[in-house]
Amino acid sequence: MITKKININIDNNQGARPVALLVQVASRFECHIDVEHDNKKVNAKSIMGMMSLGLACGQDVVVYAEGSDENEAIGEIEKCLCS
Numbered sequence: 173m174i175t176k177k178i179n180i181n182i183d184n185n186q187g188a189r190p191v192a193l194l195v196q197v198a199s200r201f202e203c204h205i206d207v208e209h210d211n212k213k214v215n216a217k218s219i220m221g222m223m224s225l226g227l228a229c230g231q232d233v234v235v236y237a238e239g240s241d242e243n244e245a246i247g248e249i250e251k252c253l254c255s
Contacts, residue, residue, distance in 0.1 A: 204239055
């Protein structure tokens with residue numbers, strides 16, 4: 173398992189679009205991926221779970237990935253949260 177702390181740098185004016193994109197990216201990978209913010213950890217492949225985090229630009233999250241493609245998954249999720 174690997175973990176990475178990521179500072180979110182996404183446009184808050186896009187509504188739910190960045191979260192939906194993150195879920196799509198996470199769903200491409202076989203590994204299990206969680207995102208944690210304010211002591212709440214959710215499955216990154218769950219749109220409802222991700223929406224419940226209420227993520228905004230400037231906040232820090234911790235991403236956990238475990239599985240055969242965990243390194244690639246973390247890299248792609250970081251790109252998604254920092255674009």
